[in-house]
Amino acid sequence: MIEISDLWFDYDGFPVLRGVSLKIELGEVVAIMGENGAGKTTLIRHFNGLLKPKRGYVKVFGVDTREATVAELSRRVGLVFQNPDHQLFAETVFDEVAFALKNFGFPEDVIERRVEWVLKMLDLYDLKDRSPFSLSGGERKRVAIASILSYDPDIIVFDEPTVGQDYGQKERLAQLIKLLKSQSKIIVVVTHDVEFVAENFPRVVLLSKGRVIADGSTRRVLTDEKLIRRANLLLPQVTQVAKHLVEFGVPGDLMWVSEIKGAILKVLGRGCT
Amino acid sequence: MPIIKVKGLSYRYPGSSRTVLKNITLNIDEGEYVVITGPSGCGKTTLCRCFNGLIPHFYGGNLEGEIIVNGFPVKETSTSTLAQYVGMVFQEPESQLFLLSVEREVAFGLENLGLPREEIVKRVDEALKLVGISHLRDRAPHELSGGEQQKVALAACIAMQPKILVLDEPTANLDPISAVNILNLLQSLRNKLGVTIILVEHRLEAVASVADRFIVMNDGMIVSDGDPRDVLSSTNIEGLGVGVPKVIQLYKDLKRRNVIFNLVPLTPKEVKACLMEVLEFD
Numbered sequence: 001m002i003e004i005s006d007l008w009f010d011y012d013g014f015p016v017l018r019g020v021s022l023k024i025e026l027g028e029v030v031a032i033m034g035e036n037g038a039g040k041t042t043l044i045r046h047f048n049g050l051l052k053p054k055r056g057y058v059k060v061f062g063v064d065t066r067e068a069t070v071a072e073l074s075r076r077v078g079l080v081f082q083n084p085d086h087q088l089f090a091e092t093v094f095d096e097v098a099f100a101l102k103n104f105g106f107p108e109d110v111i112e113r114r115v116e117w118v119l120k121m122l123d124l125y126d127l128k129d130r131s132p133f134s135l136s137g138g139e140r141k142r143v144a145i146a147s148i149l150s151y152d153p154d155i156i157v158f159d160e161p162t163v164g165q166d167y168g169q170k171e172r173l174a175q176l177i178k179l180l181k182s183q184s185k186i187i188v189v190v191t192h193d194v195e196f197v198a199e200n201f202p203r204v205v206l207l208s209k210g211r212v213i214a215d216g217s218t219r220r221v222l223t224d225e226k227l228i229r230r231a232n233l234l235l236p237q238v239t240q241v242a243k244h245l246v247e248f249g250v251p252g253d254l255m256w257v258s259e260i261k262g263a264i265l266k267v268l269g270r271g272c273t
Numbered sequence: 274m275p276i277i278k279v280k281g282l283s284y285r286y287p288g289s290s291r292t293v294l295k296n297i298t299l300n301i302d303e304g305e306y307v308v309i310t311g312p313s314g315c316g317k318t319t320l321c322r323c324f325n326g327l328i329p330h331f332y333g334g335n336l337e338g339e340i341i342v343n344g345f346p347v348k349e350t351s352t353s354t355l356a357q358y359v360g361m362v363f364q365e366p367e368s369q370l371f372l373l374s375v376e377r378e379v380a381f382g383l384e385n386l387g388l389p390r391e392e393i394v395k396r397v398d399e400a401l402k403l404v405g406i407s408h409l410r411d412r413a414p415h416e417l418s419g420g421e422q423q424k425v426a427l428a429a430c431i432a433m434q435p436k437i438l439v440l441d442e443p444t445a446n447l448d449p450i451s452a453v454n455i456l457n458l459l460q461s462l463r464n465k466l467g468v469t470i471i472l473v474e475h476r477l478e479a480v481a482s483v484a485d486r487f488i489v490m491n492d493g494m495i496v497s498d499g500d501p502r503d504v505l506s507s508t509n510i511e512g513l514g515v516g517v518p519k520v521i522q523l524y525k526d527l528k529r530r531n532v533i534f535n536l537v538p539l540t541p542k543e544v545k546a547c548l549m550e551v552l553e554f555d
């Protein structure tokens with residue numbers, strides 16, 4: 001699990017995190033949302049020790065990140081960066097994905113098997129001999145994800161994974177997150193994609209100006225207009241429709257098309273047909 | 274008057290046997306606000322690279338057909354000439370930013386044009402203000418968040434006062450409110466200055482109500498082109514993996530239950546108006 005207590009961090013005196021406290025248990029899927037510059041990326045860079053707290057502490061499975069190296073922490077915490085180019089360097093997609101496994105000293109046959117499995121899962125197998133740099137932005141992003149999943153960390157952190165992905169790829173990403181959840185991993189996703197979160201995440205942590213301003217069920221957080229506004233987000237489109245229809249007795253906390261459809265049919269007196 | 278004319282355009286990248294654009298014919302009028310969408314790899318980014326001459330001048334490859342931008346045949350016009358009329362904002366702002374302060378970054382292109390100092394100062398001020406990043410003026414671009422960097426790239430582009438703005442997922446890294454602000458800003462550039470806007474986008478919720486026209490591409494071809502209401506509700510684009518806005522999904526689902534709206538709604542407000550009409554009719 002991840003335990004964060006009163007975490008403070010600044011870049012050259014410019015405060016970015018101001019007393020963040022947070023607990024995430026195994027098997028949890030959490031979205032971290034908030035405005036540009038809220039401190040989301042800075043926060044997750046503390047999970048594998050890339051950044052160390054200026055005040056407070058971050059513990060990963062009980063280990064204080066100030067007392068462990070990035071290499072040690074990375075074995076259990078995989079971080080998929082926002083910009084895949086910060087992560088990719090190998091000559092082929094296969095080598096890229098195999099790199100960490102080799103580094104961690106896995107035997108060749110395990111490496112082969114794991115890499116093949118993850119490439120197939122992410123629809124990259126046909127590209128295995130290509131250079132990562134010859135791929136499209138969306139494909140590079142998936143290679144970056146594959147290179148983390150291959151070594152099976154317990155905690156997987158995605159920074160803006162839906163950027164540049166089309167609808168079908170987002171659906172696959174959602175499937176992947178469900179699969180990882182079923183393996184009792186911790187999945188943390190930093191994203192602005194309100195619709196993606198409304199459909200796929202049970203818990204949302206809202207960050208604003210370096211502080212946690214809300215932490216709870218997605219329905220409670222994402223349908224709260226005041227909170228959403230503070231974090232520079234928009235209500236999910238279905239919720240916006242619901243709030244426009246409050247005068248007809250439609251509840252204002254709907255998030256899914258199926259719910260709003262049901263509510264409208266009810267308004268029209270065709271609820272039970 | 275079309276400001277972009279594309280006729281019979283086909284294209285392959287060098288060393289590739291795959292035709293990524295297949296016989297595309299398209300006119301875009303001056304002052305139009307056009308959204309181009311479609312699944313990854315459908316050719317939309319490639320098409321945009323033809324508008325400012327990156328294809329064929331930078332990428333090379335095999336190009337057939339004709340592209341005329343602001344009266345210039347792209348094949349015979351240098352990218353530096355085209356750059357005076359066509360501004361590009363890419364998905365990854367980092368690849369575009371390289372100077373030590375936001376102000377210098379925004380001024381860079383203007384300095385290259387050899388404009389007088391007062392004009393540069395004025396345009397930089399205006400661009401920073403329009404995009405809402407005057408407070409970042411002295412910061413180093415590489416220290417900024419992804420969303421802030423995207424705004425810097427956009428300001429640098431706007432300062433050049435292009436006639437055509439081509440943006441490849443410019444809001445991808447922005448929080449939703451900043452994204453809506455940018456989309457509205459593009460709309461006002463179009464309304465006030467007549468700038469032609471070409472926007473590549475996957476997330477269609479916010480752009481559906483601001484654009485004049487939607488073009489959906491698949492496998493190097495245009496599969497749907499027209500008014501956003503018609504395109505988004507058409508059966509042509511089903512199964513392509515286009516992320517149709519929730520209000521359109523709702524419209525379609527209700528239609529299946531025999532609740533027929535007299536308009537394809539693009540916003541939550543329009544859903545309400547449609548529903549009230551159905552209630553009155555009942």
